[in-house]
Amino acid sequence: MTLSPDLAEAPDVRVAVAGALRAQYDAGRARAFRKLEGGAGGVEVARLLSQAADEMIGTLWAFTTEVLYPAPNPTEAERLAVLAVGGYGRGVLAPFSDLDLLFLRPWKTTARTESVVEFMLYVLWDLGLKVGSAVRSVDESLSIARQDMTVRTALLEARWLVGDQALAEGFLTKFRTEVGRADPRxxxxxxxxxxxxxxxxxxxxxxxxxxxxxxxxxxxxxxxxxxxxxxxxxxxxxxxxxxxxxxxxxxxxxxxxxxxxxxxxxxxxxxxxxxxxxxxxxxxxxxxxxxxxxxxxxxxxxxxxxxxxxxxxxxxxxxxxxxxxxxxxxxRHQKTALSLSRLLPRKSRKLGVEGFIEDAGRLSVTGPEVFADDPVRLIELFVAADAHDLDLHPDAYAAVIRALPTVSPSLRRDPRAAAAFLHVLAHGENPYRALTLMNETGLLGRFLPEWGRIVGQTQFNMYHAYTVDEHTLQAIRVIADIAAGRLRDDHPLATEIVHRIADREALFLAMLLHDVGKGGERGQLEDGAIAARRACERLGVEGRRIEQVVWLVRHHLALSDYAQKRDVSDPATVRAFAELVGDPERLRLLLVLTVADIRAVGPGVWNSWKGRLMRDLYGQVEALFRGEALEHADPLAEHPGLLEAAQAEGAAVEVRAPEARVKGPADADESLHVTEVAVAARDRPGLFADLAEALAASGADVAGARVATTDDGWALDVFQIQDGTGAPYGQAEARRLPGLAAALRTAALGRSQVRALEIQPVSRRRAAFEVRPVVMIDTATSPRATVVEVSGADRPGLLADLARTLTEQEVSIRSAHIAAFGERAVDSFYVTDAEGRKLTSEAALDRLQTALEAVLEEGPPLPSGPPLIRARASARDVSELKRRRRRRPGVSSAAEAG
Structure with a gap:
């Protein structure tokens, strides 16, 4: 295509030229996009987009140099060439990639050269393109490329686009000659x-x-x-x-x-x-x-x-x-000793294991026949890598991949292979590294088919940061770190009890297999237990250990469920959990497993508030196993004088913010991740809802709540709160605490006029998830209250809306337990009727469930902009939740897990 010379007479030449070029460029890009929509390959489309840019730049060059700034006989100094560099030089572009250009001149610039470059760049910018450009002479380009590896990289892929081809090709020949002569290391x-x-x-x-x-x-x-x-x-x-x-x-x-x-x-x-x-x-x-x-x-x-x-x-x-x-x-000795000192000079030594050698600081094999002669060595290779603290040499890595077809059913049942595998899993120095290498070669999934089905599996939600297999490997690393004492400050209890666990192999096997049931038709837990039994039997694991592993896989969510969504101050809750667990060994196993599982979900998921809840439950169940009596905790005793102040003034508020100074591990304060506020006031319908609305209006996220009521009608509501970042409320801005206390006191007195929260549209990232609401009612867990568990899309003010709905249904809240799993909130309430009795009427429970589901369905508005495909990411989680709670009697819940 050529542009009409008449464009040079337009009032604004740049605008006119840009308009003409836009039509050409858009047509070329449209051809590429049609190919893409038709299923064409990515490289083909990338080359078509690059070709469209080439043609557009060629047209622009011709108009600029032949119409605006003609030079029929350019002087030597006026010679100019345009080169595509970087990815564009390679001839591939993404739809919105930068255009990287080098304007090459023989030596010093001239007025015409400056004019040509300036006009072309301005037009490209007018087109809305991002252009990375440089204007250099041949000598400048060569000099910079010698010193700057980024420039050298860009020029390695340079190609002539338009202009003086002889100048461009001469430069590229010189550049490539210099690169070829240079030491590439x-x-x-x-x-x-x-x-x-x-x-x-x-x-x-x-x-x-x-x-x-x-x-x-x-x-x-x-x-x-x-x-x-x-x-x-x-x-x-x-x-x-x-x-x-x-x-x-x-x-x-x-x-x-x-x-x-x-x-x-x-x-x-x-x-x-x-x-x-x-x-x-x-x-x-x-x-x-x-x-x-x-x-x-x-x-x-x-x-x-x-x-x-x-x-x-x-x-x-x-x-x-x-x-x-x-x-x-x-x-080929191409790498420098400086950057890879542990690889060079190349040395090799035998390791005392037939077929294995240390080659330049990595574990390698003497030849591909090593695995053909004895496939068990495929597993033993990783035992040796772990024992000698060696990374796998690429030759060995490639040899393992080539030998994968030899992984047969007989190898999976071979006692030597099983012993080697269990050793590296449960007794290895660095099981995470060894198992990660096995996973990346494909061996782990071949040797353990149950593992193979979760390799690369994703869970489409905002809670999990890694694929299922990577999450599990991270969890194994956490257990190893706990056992080595590297996480003592974060997990003092787990660090203490991990060494009291009698069956280390059961712990690591359960961790390895805890998620292999994800996506199964019978639910994660049941399918996981079935798969774990099958895997353990194939490995020849002893029967008693198999039962322990299967139990742990089936119940690996129980501790987090009870601790975060049940009232652990209630002796009935503690007894129910103790009955489920059965003995102290399982309690220890479950605690370490749960800590590792939650911590491995992703950065920032674990916090010391969760640690405190689990520590409290663990301590009470352990005491029960020792034969000690359980007592119902009295929140009133934890806040002495507050009730008396309320009786004198109508309402009183106490704020306990964590100290800035962190204590040592011996007396670690596990409440550091929450600020606790206690409100004492005359009890009345809607008190909890009013307080929850005041908290929401102040920007506080509620992590937990408890309610106590005296016989003469006074209430104590205790909230554990955080800010939007998961830090204790007020830690970053202490000045917010007095205002919060005042707002709560006003709300407690029934005088607040809290403005309705201005609900902003959710982010497009969060809006991608269509979270199905679920309300489940449990009349069996607590002898004194009905447990209502609601699960739906998290949003500001959700707790306040739920609490208000409970009030409207003439339900009193005894305690609330709040949890969030990415885009999903799971809130549990212990409720009674106005007389303090359990809710038992089926009709009333059905009305309550319908009203709460309506609150969950409301949700914030979706973001504006282009249409958004929403995936029902939590559908499997919801089916799992319902599967675990088919009857009203029983325990929860929506899974926090890996």
């Missing part, structure tokens, strides 16, 4: 260090449930790094093909090409779904990208979870490719 080391820093910034764990497609571990940049290294080793070879063919097998090349195409396709759909350049596959975008890419749900697994499972499988393959290429580079 410094460049390779710099790229690998850059990759590590990028991983650390984007998230060092490959299996984060909101991955960065471009910069995350297992993303496009990792594949680009391999490209760059290949180009540095063979700068004259197009796209480094010669080196890639040398460093990767044909199978690895196919894997590389599939991963590259898949990730480019994901990135293109991601940009179009967001309408801008975003690289993080966030929750709000995952369902739309899955839909665009043609994924459909299967059984209980939604389309978005199936798509994300495939994504993480590809990310794992990218990791394997990186290791494979590293192996070849190490063999």
């Amino acid at each position: 410094a460049f390779i080391a710099a790229k690998l260090e850059e990759r590590d820093a990028r991983h650390q910034k984007a998230g060092a764990v490959r299996y984060k449930v909101e991955p960065n497609v471009k910069d995350g571990k297992g993303g496009l940049r990792d594949l680009n790094t391999l490209f760059w290294i290949a180009r540095a080793l063979a700068p004259e070879s197009p796209l480094g093909e010669r080196v890639m063919d040398d460093l990767l097998t044909s199978r690895e090349r196919r894997s590389f090409e599939f991963a590259f195409d898949f990730l480019w396709r994901v990135r293109a759909h991601l940009h179009l779904s967001a309408g801008r350049a975003v690289e993080t596959l966030s929750f709000d975008l995952q369902p739309e990208v899955a839909r665009r890419m043609g994924w459909r749900g299967r059984g209980d697994e939604p389309a978005v979870e199936r798509f994300m499972r495939r994504y993480f499988q590809v990310a794992r393959d990218v990791g394997a490719l990186t290791r494979a290429m590293s192996a070849k580079l190490e063999a």
Whole structure:
């Protein structure tokens, strides 16, 4: 396409040119997008987008240099070429990628050169494009590339676009000659260090449930790094093909090409779904990208979870490719001793295990026949890696992958293989690293089929930060850290009792298998127990230990359920939990398992408030097992003088904020994550609701609440509160505490006029989840109250709305227990009628359930903007919850777990 010379006469030339180019550019991009929607490959679409940019820039160049600033016979100094560099130089673009350009001149700039560059850049900016540009001479470009590895990387992929082709090709020849003569080790080391820093910034764990497609571990940049290294080793070879063919097998090349195409396709759909350049596959975008890419749900697994499972499988393959290429580079001594000092100089030594050697500081094998001769060595390899504190050499890594077909049913039942596996799991020095390596090679899923079904499995909710398999491995790491004393300050009780556990293998087996039932037709817990029994029997585990593991898997949520959603000050609750647990050994196992499970859900999920609740329940059940009597806790005794002050003044408020100074581990204050406020006032209908509304209006999140009433009609309501970040309320701004106390006192006296909360639309990220509301009523757990558990989308003021509804239904609240699991809130209330009796009328209970469900259905408005696909992320959680509470008698709940 050419632009009409008449555009030069337009009142605003730039606007006119930009308008004409926009039509051309949009048409080219539209062709690419139609291809994408038709199922074309990601690389094909990326090349079409790059081609559209090439054509647009070519048209702009022709108009600028032939119409606006013509030079039929340019002087030597006026020569100018435009090169595409970086990813654009490689000929691939995402829908909203930057255009990286180098305007190359022979030496000093001229007036015409400045005019051409300036006009072109302004027009590109007028088009709304993000342009990364540099204007340099040949010598400047060569000089900077020698010193700056980022510039060298960009130029490795440079190609001529328009302008003086001889100037461009002459420069590229000089540059590639210099690169070919240079020692490549410094460049390779710099790229690998850059990759590590990028991983650390984007998230060092490959299996984060909101991955960065471009910069995350297992993303496009990792594949680009391999490209760059290949180009540095063979700068004259197009796209480094010669080196890639040398460093990767044909199978690895196919894997590389599939991963590259898949990730480019994901990135293109991601940009179009967001309408801008975003690289993080966030929750709000995952369902739309899955839909665009043609994924459909299967059984209980939604389309978005199936798509994300495939994504993480590809990310794992990218990791394997990186290791494979590293192996070849190490063999060729291409890495510097400076950046990889533990790898060079290459040394090897025997380890006393036939077939295994230490090679340049990593564990390797003498040859592929090692596993063919004895497949048990596949497992023993990881035992040796753990025992000698060695990472796996890429050669050994590749050998394991090639040997996976030898993992047969007979190997899975081989006593030697089982003993080796259980040793590294329960007695290894670093079981997380050993099992992670087994998982990434694919061996763990082959050897343990129950594990294989959760590899890469995601749970589409805001609560879990990792895939199911990565969460489980993180939990195993937490147990190992607790046992080693590394988490003593955070978990003093768990650190003490872990060494009193008699059966360490049962603990680690239960942790490994606790989530293998996720997504099962019978529910996570029942299917998990069945799968755990099958796995343990295949491993030849002794019968008594199997029963212990199966029980732990079936009940691994019980401690968190009771502690967070039941009144643990009630002796009936403690007795019920003690009856479920049965003996002190299971109590110890369950505590350590629960701590590790919650902590491994993701950063910030565990806090000392949860620790306090679990510690209190543990202590009471342990006392019961010792034969000590249980007493109902008296909240009035915990706040001496407050009731008397209220009787004198009508209402009184006491605020207990945690001290700024943290105590030592011996007397660790596990209430540090909440501020406690106690309100004493004359009891009346709606008192709790009024107080909850005052708290919500003050920006306080309620973590827990208890209510006590005297025989003469005075009430004490105690709330544990936090701010929106999960810190104790008022810790960041102490000046908020007096105002909160005053608001609560006014509310207690019935004088408050709390303005209705202005409910803002939820964020698009949170709005992606359609949380199904559930209300369950339990008349059996407590002898004195009915337990009402409500579960639905969390929002500001939800507790106040629920409390108001309970008041309207003429229900009195004895205690409230608040929990949040990402986008879902789970609130439990112990309630009675106005006379303090349990609710038993089926008609009244049905009315109550209907009214509470209506509150949960309200929810905040959805965000404005482009249409949002909402995935029913919690459908499986809800079915699990209902499955565990089919009858009104019994215990909860919605799962906090991994």
